[in-house]
Amino acid sequence: MEEKIPYKLNTIVINISPKKEVTAINREDGLVTMKADAVILAMGCRERPRGALNIPGYRPAGIYSAGTAQRLMNIEGCQVGKEVVILGSGDIGLIMARRMTLEGARVKVVAELMPYSGGLKRNIAQCLDDYGIPLKLSHTVINIEGKKRVTGITLAQVDENRRPIPGTEEYYSCDTLLLSVGLIPENELTKGAGIDMNPVTSGPNVNNRLETGVNGVFACGNVLHVHDLVDYVSEEAALAGQNAAEYVMKQKKESDTGKSKEVQSVVLEACDGVRYTVPQSLDLSRLEEKTIVRFRVADVYKGRSIAVYYDGELVDKKKKRVLAPGEMEQVILKKETLLKYPDLRKIMIRTGVE
Secondary structure, eight states, rough: OOOOOOOOOOOOEEEETTTOEEEETTTTTTTEEEEOOOOOOOOOOEEGGGGGTOOBBBBOOEEEHHHHHHHHTSSSOOOOOSSEEEOOHHHHHHHHHHHHHTTTTTEEEESSSSSSSOOOOOHIIIIIGGGGGGGTTEEEEEEOSSSOOEEEEEEBOOTTTTTBOOOOEEEEEEEEEEEEEEEEEHHHHHHHTTTBBBHHHHHHHOOOBBBOOTTTEOGGGGTOOOSSSSSHHHHHHHHHHHHHHHHHHHHHHHHHOOOOOOOEEEEEEEEEEEEEEESSETTTTTSEEEEEEEOOOOOOEEEEEEEEETTTTTEEEEEEEOOOSSEEEEEEHHHHHHHTTOOOOOEEEEEEEO
């Protein structure tokens, strides 16, 4: 507001074209199309619903995604249940276990399909351990009972293929089931704009300036990949805004001079336990003094290291006691080091055994 930038509330963007034409709709203006010089994608992410889990049983009241329960309690002031089971150990689910306990509900168990938690270690300690709430890894809900309202659920242990093991069933009476089973980057508009997507992150591929494969379209936050800390989301938002503004000014300057700068692109490759990197490439013609590369690992690893290779040459290595998928990791690439490799084509980030 200080910069007097116009904005529209209660407005839904329904399409972004590859030419950066943004189509939106609201009650006051109806359907409008705006031509942009630059676009920043910051749509965030959505919760994975029950329908994606194939849990048998009826569809009674009392089944909530953890984020919906969080909104009902924190914003609407509603109590969603008294006896609670939580499926999934994402950070929102862990936080809601503590929140509901403080509101007088009894959280009986948190069950997690994977053999490791999807949340931060500090949230497990502060939200479960401190309140005596059990966490059952390699467990899932195999049945929901109740027609009008949830009356109970059945948990079972799963094998290495995530299939229920007969004879391990446990019944829990409850009136509420919270689902904290993952977040999905909201990228329907991104796909419609013809932007190259990453199959691992479910977000767009970007370079170190957070620019996608479509010139002038930038992305930041949970639309890129699901973050664990909001601080990182804020950092990326500021960086995307700065780079979008610089892009517009650069395009105007090049339009006036008729010259454009050549781009030297370097690919970032994730391997050996590293699932992906953000960004996925570097534009060496437009480097900051430091470039932060964030990533997640594929499993829980102990006594490993994070190693960085420039065209096969080891340039950095950092020991880590524990690596877990629930916590994002990062490496910092320094401009002064990158400039020592003028013909650089690929940067590899991997885990290694100490």
